[in-house]
Amino acid sequence: xxxxxxRKLENFVRLSLEEKQALEKIAQPTRRLGAREDxxxxxxxxxxxxxxxxxxxxxxxxxxxxxxxxxSIFLPGDLCDPHVFVLxxxxxxxxxxxxxxxxxxxxxxxxxxxxxxxxxxEALWWEMLVTAAIQREWTVSLGQRLATERxxxxxxxxxxxLRAVGMTSETSCExxxxxxxxxxxxxxxxxxxxxxxxxxxxxxxxxxxxxxxTIPDFPALQAASLFDxxxxxxxxxxSAIDDD
Amino acid sequence: xxxxxxRKLENFVRLSLEEKQALEKIAQPTRRLGAREDxxxxxxxxxxxxxxxxxxxxxxxxxxxxxxxxxSIFLPGDLCDPHVFVLxxxxxxxxxxxxxxxxxxxxxxxxxxxxxxxxxxEALWWEMLVTAAIQREWTVSLGQRLATERxxxxxxxxxxxLRAVGMTSETSCExxxxxxxxxxxxxxxxxxxxxxxxxxxxxxxxxxxxxxxTIPDFPALQAASLFDxxxxxxxxxxSAIDDD
DNA sequence: GGGCTGAACTAACGCAGGTTAGTTTTGCGG
DNA sequence: CCGCAAAACTAACCTGCGTTAGTTCAGCCC
Numbered sequence: 001x002x003x004x005x006x007r008k009l010e011n012f013v014r015l016s017l018e019e020k021q022a023l024e025k026i027a028q029p030t031r032r033l034g035a036r037e038d039x040x041x042x043x044x045x046x047x048x049x050x051x052x053x054x055x056x057x058x059x060x061x062x063x064x065x066x067x068x069x070x071x072s073i074f075l076p077g078d079l080c081d082p083h084v085f086v087l088x089x090x091x092x093x094x095x096x097x098x099x100x101x102x103x104x105x106x107x108x109x110x111x112x113x114x115x116x117x118x119x120x121x122e123a124l125w126w127e128m129l130v131t132a133a134i135q136r137e138w139t140v141s142l143g144q145r146l147a148t149e150r151x152x153x154x155x156x157x158x159x160x161x162l163r164a165v166g167m168t169s170e171t172s173c174e175x176x177x178x179x180x181x182x183x184x185x186x187x188x189x190x191x192x193x194x195x196x197x198x199x200x201x202x203x204x205x206x207x208x209x210x211x212x213x214t215i216p217d218f219p220a221l222q223a224a225s226l227f228d229x230x231x232x233x234x235x236x237x238x239s240a241i242d243d244d
Numbered sequence: 245x246x247x248x249x250x251r252k253l254e255n256f257v258r259l260s261l262e263e264k265q266a267l268e269k270i271a272q273p274t275r276r277l278g279a280r281e282d283x284x285x286x287x288x289x290x291x292x293x294x295x296x297x298x299x300x301x302x303x304x305x306x307x308x309x310x311x312x313x314x315x316s317i318f319l320p321g322d323l324c325d326p327h328v329f330v331l332x333x334x335x336x337x338x339x340x341x342x343x344x345x346x347x348x349x350x351x352x353x354x355x356x357x358x359x360x361x362x363x364x365x366e367a368l369w370w371e372m373l374v375t376a377a378i379q380r381e382w383t384v385s386l387g388q389r390l391a392t393e394r395x396x397x398x399x400x401x402x403x404x405x406l407r408a409v410g411m412t413s414e415t416s417c418e419x420x421x422x423x424x425x426x427x428x429x430x431x432x433x434x435x436x437x438x439x440x441x442x443x444x445x446x447x448x449x450x451x452x453x454x455x456x457x458t459i460p461d462f463p464a465l466q467a468a469s470l471f472d473x474x475x476x477x478x479x480x481x482x483s484a485i486d487d488d
Numbered sequence: 489g490g491g492c493t494g495a496a497c498t499a500a501c502g503c504a505g506g507t508t509a510g511t512t513t514t515g516c517g518g
Numbered sequence: 519c520c521g522c523a524a525a526a527c528t529a530a531c532c533t534g535c536g537t538t539a540g541t542t543c544a545g546c547c548c
Contacts (some may be wrong), residue, residue: 043474061384063470069387071380081376086369089379091475096410125330128372132325133335135317140305142386143313145433147535178495187387189536194497196535210544226307230287231335392506422525436505438527454514 004077005051005103009123011234019117026113027051039094039102043081046102048082052076055100056177058221060184061092070134070185071098071156081131082110082124082235092217096177123169126233133231142187145226147196152225154205162230175213202217247271248321249295249347252407253367255478259393263361270357271295271347283338283346291330294346296320299344300421304428305336314429316379317402321409325375326354326368342420370477377475386431391440396469399450403459404473408424416482419457 003024009015015023033039039050039057057074071092074080080094086106114121119230133159141150162173183193200206205221207214222229247268255260279282282293283301300366301318315336318324324338329351345459358365378401385394406417423441427434449465451458459465465472 014337059380061380063384063388065470067388069384071383081373083369083373086366087373087377087477088473089477091477092380105511122330125327129325129327129331132333132376132379135376135383136303136305138383139305139315139379139386140313142383143429144307144311179497180495185387190496191498191537192535226309230333232334233331233333306526423527431505434526435507435528439505442527 004053004165004167005079008077009120009127011164012065012126013119013123015119015123019120021106022113022117023120025239026054026105028055029101030104031102033096033100033102035096035098035139036133037096039096040090042090042093044090049082049084049110050094051079051103051105053101053103056097057094057100058097058181058185059092059094069187072131072138073185074167075158075161075165077175079105079127079213082114120168126171130231130233133233137231147186147188147192148199149225150188151182151193151196152200152205152221153227154182154186155213155215156218156222156225156227156229157232159213159218160232160234162211164232164234170219171216171218172212172214174211175208176211248297248409248411249323252321253364253371255408256370257363257367259363259367261423263364266357267364270349270353270476271297272412273297273345274348275346275423275469277340277346277391279340279342279365281340283340283344285333286334286337288334289332290334291329293326293352293354294338295322295323295347295349297345297347300341301338302341302425302429303336303338312423312428313431316375317429318445319402319405319409320411322375323349323371325372326358341425374475374477391430391436392470393433393448395426395434395440396449396465397471398426398456400462400466400469400471400473401476403457403462404476404478408476408478415460416456416458418427418455419452420455449452470472 002020004028006015006020025075040046042125052074054076057078059071059074059080060068061071065231075096084090096223106206108219114124124190137153137157141153145153158175159168159173162168167173180190180194182188183190186193197206201208204216205222205224207216221227246264249271250259250264250267284290286305297319298320301322303315303318303324304312305315306312316339328334356408358368381397381401384398389397402419403412403417406412411417423437424434426432427437430437432440441450441452445452447468448460449468451460465471
């Protein structure tokens with residue numbers, strides 16, 4: 001199985017063998033963490049661009065009084081801002097949700113690979129803009145969607161993002177995070193997450209047992225959650241496909 | 245009064261006269277809109293980088309059933325993604341909150357100015373990363389903060405962002421948007437916005453009459469709202485100041 | 489297999505914020 | 519100065535979700 005970063009970026013541009021190899025070379029595993037560990041903490045100076053190769057991680061922010069918001073979820077292939085270095089201090093933390101394998105890429109390696117391969121630079125642009133779009137969609141969810149819609153929307157999003165890196169079957173995917181973490185991400189209490197899951201299950205929209213999520217009827221869940229996938233910008237432009 | 249884009253970027257890097265002139269040249273007024281008009285709509289193809297020169301605007305997204313979320317607020321000096329063009333379609337709309345004067349910058353003009361002036365390129369990086377940080381902080385607000393904290397936090401943020409472009413007095417600033425728009429931004433009903441404003445006023449934390457906001461005791465409002473300004477990344481690095 | 493731990497799940501009650509349906513105020517064009 | 523529209527504001531009632539305080543279940547070590 002090839003590198004998840006390569007698989008992800010290929011949803012946007014077709015990469016040449018040389019480009020793929022260059023990416024794989026800089027995105028090698030360099031760090032392993034257990035579940036519930038911090039990759040980097042609020043206030044620290046960023047030293048690498050982190051790429052998730054295996055497992056799930058997240059950005060989160062903790063308020064003075066302990067309240068915690070998971071701001072975004074990182075799946076295999078996701079990377080955090082190629083240009084973090086411009087800001088001298090992290091304004092949030094990165095933590096793992098499950099055991100994780102990371103590639104830590106240096107500022108120099110990013111610079112070199114983007115200068116040498118403009119198509120990779122463009123692909124990283126795409127990935128940054130999609131990351132921003134996802135963040136905006138979370139804003140919409142937290143501001144407007146009810147608990148069932150909010151959770152359903154998240155399931156739709158994560159399923160498509162996992163499919164983009166080849167980590168789903170027809171209707172199922174791994175779903176290894178706890179209801180407490182889900183609550184922190186959705187701005188809901190664990191109790192209410194549990195109630196809401198029960199409701200989604202009763203409506204036949206999802207099955208969730210152990211660490212396995214099944215969406216038997218994606219269009220149904222999509223409709224119930226007001227999910228419109230266009231913000232993920234996965235459709236590769238037809239005119240861009242055949243030039244390599 | 246100089247260009248608000250220049251004033252904003254100077255919170256991060258000191259720009260030479262030549263750099264300032266280059267920026268002012270591409271950020272000239274090209275479009276005027278009334279309040280409550282769309283700059284560009286969801287699904288359309290982006291043709292410019294829009295810079296707000298006067299007035300307030302916003303990103304927003306409307307759900308099929310009419311619910312509307314204001315995703316972010318644009319103040320004078322703000323610009324929307326220098327690289328929108330990479331994505332072929334808008335996944336949200338841009339609209340005005342008040343009458344607005346825009347500079348529409350072409351893709352080519354952005355490319356030219358960043359290639360010629362690396363410091364401007366870096367400043368635009370900073371602005372993109374801060375925009376992302378603000379979006380994350382909104383996620384935290386919507387997910388975790390109560391109505392009073394949420395509104396208070398917004399007032400703190402907007403006051404500092406306006407101050408960064410020289411648009412505040414000691415304790416006051418313009419605040420020209422309606423309670424309905426505030427509700428759409430904070431994920432609260434107009435009625436509750438009104439109740440919450442009343443509460444903040446009663447606590448002496450803000451004064452808000454007509455289009456004027458006064459924060460008599462900023463640290464008090466900050467404490468009540470769990471506002472930590474570090475995500476705005478305004479502190480200019482001391483080592484970077486004296487090299488021009 | 490027993491005992492421990494963390495996650496999943498539940499019930500009862502309370503509250504923050506939504507909804508509906510207004511009234512009052514402000515601003516503005518004529 | 520009047521008349522209109524939009525914004526600000528209010529009261530009464532309702533509901534989605536939080537809180538507290540549990541019980542049950544699954545995985546794992548010894």
